[in-house]
Amino acid sequence: xxxxxxxxxxxxxxxxxxxxxxxxxxxxxxxxxxxxxxxxxxxxxxxxxxxxxxxxxxxxxxxxxxxxxxxxxxxxxxxxxxxxxxxxxxxxxxxxx
Amino acid sequence: xxxxxxxxxxxxxxxxxxxxxxxxxxxxxxxxxxxxxxxxxxxxxxxxxxxxxxxxxxxxxxxxxxxxxxxxxxxxxxxxxxxxxxxxxxxxxxxxxxxxxxxxxxxxxxxxxxxxxxxxxxxxxxxxxxxxxxxxxxxxxxxxxxxxxxxxxxxxxxxxxxxxxxxxxxxxxxxxxxxxxxxxxxxxxxxxxxxxxxxxxxxxxxxxxxxxxxxxxxxxxxxxxxxxxxxxxxxxxxxxxxxxxxxxxxxxxxxxxxxxxxxxxxxxxxxxxxxxxxxxxxxxxxxxxxxxxxxxxxxxxxxxxxxxxxxxxxxxxxxxxxxxxxxxxxxxxxxxxxxxxxxxxxxxxxxxxxxxxxxxxxxxxxxxxxxxxxxxxxxxxxxxxxxxxxxxxxxxxxxxxxxxxxxxxxxxxxxxxxxxxxxxxxxxxxxxxxxxxxxxxxxxxxxxxxxxxxxxxxxxx
Numbered sequence: 252x253x254x255x256x257x258x259x260x261x262x263x264x265x266x267x268x269x270x271x272x273x274x275x276x277x278x279x280x281x282x283x284x285x286x287x288x289x290x291x292x293x294x295x296x297x298x299x300x301x302x303x304x305x306x307x308x309x310x311x312x313x314x315x316x317x318x319x320x321x322x323x324x325x326x327x328x329x330x331x332x333x334x335x336x337x338x339x340x341x342x343x344x345x346x347x348x
Numbered sequence: 349x350x351x352x353x354x355x356x357x358x359x360x361x362x363x364x365x366x367x368x369x370x371x372x373x374x375x376x377x378x379x380x381x382x383x384x385x386x387x388x389x390x391x392x393x394x395x396x397x398x399x400x401x402x403x404x405x406x407x408x409x410x411x412x413x414x415x416x417x418x419x420x421x422x423x424x425x426x427x428x429x430x431x432x433x434x435x436x437x438x439x440x441x442x443x444x445x446x447x448x449x450x451x452x453x454x455x456x457x458x459x460x461x462x463x464x465x466x467x468x469x470x471x472x473x474x475x476x477x478x479x480x481x482x483x484x485x486x487x488x489x490x491x492x493x494x495x496x497x498x499x500x501x502x503x504x505x506x507x508x509x510x511x512x513x514x515x516x517x518x519x520x521x522x523x524x525x526x527x528x529x530x531x532x533x534x535x536x537x538x539x540x541x542x543x544x545x546x547x548x549x550x551x552x553x554x555x556x557x558x559x560x561x562x563x564x565x566x567x568x569x570x571x572x573x574x575x576x577x578x579x580x581x582x583x584x585x586x587x588x589x590x591x592x593x594x595x596x597x598x599x600x601x602x603x604x605x606x607x608x609x610x611x612x613x614x615x616x617x618x619x620x621x622x623x624x625x626x627x628x629x630x631x632x633x634x635x636x637x638x639x640x641x642x643x644x645x646x647x648x649x650x651x652x653x654x655x656x657x658x659x660x661x662x663x664x665x666x667x668x669x670x671x672x673x674x675x676x677x678x679x680x681x682x683x684x685x686x687x688x689x690x691x692x693x694x695x696x697x698x699x700x701x702x703x704x705x706x707x708x709x710x711x712x713x714x715x716x717x718x719x720x721x722x723x724x725x726x727x728x729x730x731x732x733x734x735x736x737x738x739x740x741x742x743x744x745x746x747x748x749x750x751x752x753x754x755x756x757x758x759x760x761x762x763x764x765x766x767x768x769x770x771x772x773x774x775x776x777x778x779x780x781x782x783x784x785x786x787x788x789x790x791x792x793x794x795x796x797x798x799x800x801x802x803x804x805x806x807x808x809x
Contacts (some may be wrong), residue, residue, distance in 0.1 A: 262691065265625045268655065269650060269686055269695045270674035279690055285749050286691060290704060294636045296711050303709030304716060307544055307765035308531050309790070313573045323762075342657050 253287040255280060349500045351557045354409045363397035363408030363452070370410035370454050373501045379477040381501065382412075385455035386421025392453045405564065409448030412496045413506040414489075415456035416463055416539035419443050426539045427471040428461040430660040430680025440537030441569050442506065442548055449564055454502065457492030461682040462651065463508055463541045465489050466516055466754050467744065470684040475741055479521040480779055484738040487517030487703045492553045494521040498609040498781075504552040504561055510541050511639055512733075512758025514549045515770035519783030520734035522772045524558045526797070527758075529790050530765030531576040532562075534569035542646035543574075545639075545762040555771060555801040559583075562793060568744065579791045586798040588727030591617060592627035597757050598732035605776040606732050613773045613784050613803060614730070622804050627722055627729065631715040632760055639759040640752055641695050641708035647685075648692025654680065687748060719764045728796050729787040732757055733770045737780035757785065767793040771800040773807070778790050 255282045264271045271279065336343040358366050367390050390410070396402040413419055416426045418436035425431045443453060460470035468476040468491025476491040478484040479498035486495045490507030492519035497505050507514040509527035518525025526549045533548040550565065552558045558681060559582045559808035593614055598607055614624050656662040656676025664675035695704035717771050722729065734757055744751040761768040767790070770783040788796035
């Protein structure tokens with residue numbers, strides 16, 4: 252059984268840029284304990300010397316030649332998507348500190 | 349409703365009439381399928397078909413896309429509050445491919461927000477109801493896509509499948525749904541969930557239509573470097589006839605009626621000249637744990653971009669930048685999104701990385717080896733899609749682990765990048781649809797469809 256505290260969950264939330272309510276933090280703590288305990292099942296497996304599979308397909312180093320293309324998508328993305336406003340093609344955000 | 353029937357109707361009336369009728373069916377829907385319709389754009393494109401400006405194998409045929417496909421004419425919300433008013437500046441490659449054959453996207457349909465879930469209950473736009481029994485779930489996360497096809501709103505729908513999100517709702521609503529080989533279909537312009545197992549597929553009325561759509565959708569895309577050179581060729585008869593029935597999927601925990609229906613399908617395959625043997629894959633026991641470590645890890649990384657600055661509704665602008673990030677994400681994500689982000693952050697954090705993430709990826713290697721070994725002896729593997737037919741709405745919402753366990757039969761093929769199709773075989777005594785899952789070797793997408801088609805033809809004559 253893996254145990255985890257509400258403070259642990261709050262620390263994870265901060266790493267994840269989430270500001271949880273107290274109720275959410277409490278619920279997530281018990282959810283996480285159950286889920287992480289389920290993961291203990293993998294402890295049965297001997298994985299000594301086994302290479303991890305980070306990428307599931309049998310392709311490696313796919314490359315293509317550089318081709319100049321006309322695409323306005325980046326500019327459209329910048330001007331059309333941010334609700335906080337764009338000034339001189341830059342995102343406008345509040346003070347950092 | 350078959351694609352051919354819609355094409356006949358376009359010829360007999362007009363594309364505008366066919367598209368208008370589909371829009372009317374979508375508006376009359378009582379299952380909460382649609383998030384936004386793209387009515388004016390759809391009718392404009394239909395008029396172009398009637399004017400002879402748009403041609404192709406799907407000229408005038410209406411379809412819907414799960415709302416995590418970027419498209420013109422309606423917002424792309426991913427069923428989240430965060431992207432409620434996100435108007436995509438581009439279209440997904442697969443939408444473009446279908447449109448280049450004259451197909452007409454009439455709107456965007458419901459899913460679990462950001463495709464996190466297996467029931468379409470985790471949506472900011474309400475629960476989608478099962479096509480047969482409205483007190484039950486549609487399955488998910490492509491629940492809207494499955495119900496749209498099952499209710500005859502459109503002949504086909506785009507979906508995504510990361511761990512079962514096409515196959516399980518297809519089974520729950522009685523339609524065909526394919527999760528292709530990883531890399532078979534371009535993911536450009538689709539909201540990323542877990543890039544290591546995300547696939548794009550389709551839900552349709554029958555196997556023949558599914559094969560036609562796969563023929564159009566597959567192939568390499570310079571905008572998605574994970575795509576494979578096109579290998580798909582529609583085939584009407586299977587090239588091999590030896591099937592393995594997955595023992596672990598037929599053991600304890602499976603609904604007895606689902607088990608009986610699968611065994612009946614096995615007998616049908618035998619009557620078609622197939623050799624069917626029970627086969628054991630002991631690593632399947634670990635697949636769900638592997639999946640729910642690896643996938644949340646990728647989710648926590650992929651969803652970092654939704655910060656209220658680059659994307660999404662901004663909250664907290666009167667405070668600091670940190671407030672904007674935290675409050676926008678807090679307000680914009682559903683509880684299941686947050687749960688997965690937090691699990692991902694946990695398994696990736698230093699001190700736990702080796703014990704969880706690294707361990708899971710090593711276990712994944714063992715699972716893939718086992719699949720490769722078994723699939724060297726069989727043409728395909730068969731078994732159920734889910735442990736039971738569609739469950740009641742609200743049944744699993746308080747218990748995330750119980751909800752995750754519903755995915756136990758679909759995540760293995762995802763982790764191994766294998767193609768898998770769900771095909772309706774029967775119903776239970778209450779009329780709830782039950783599908784069979786056929787899992788093939790990598791790049792054997794056409795082969796599993798040919799195997800599926802034989803069973804379908806036997807059932808329908």
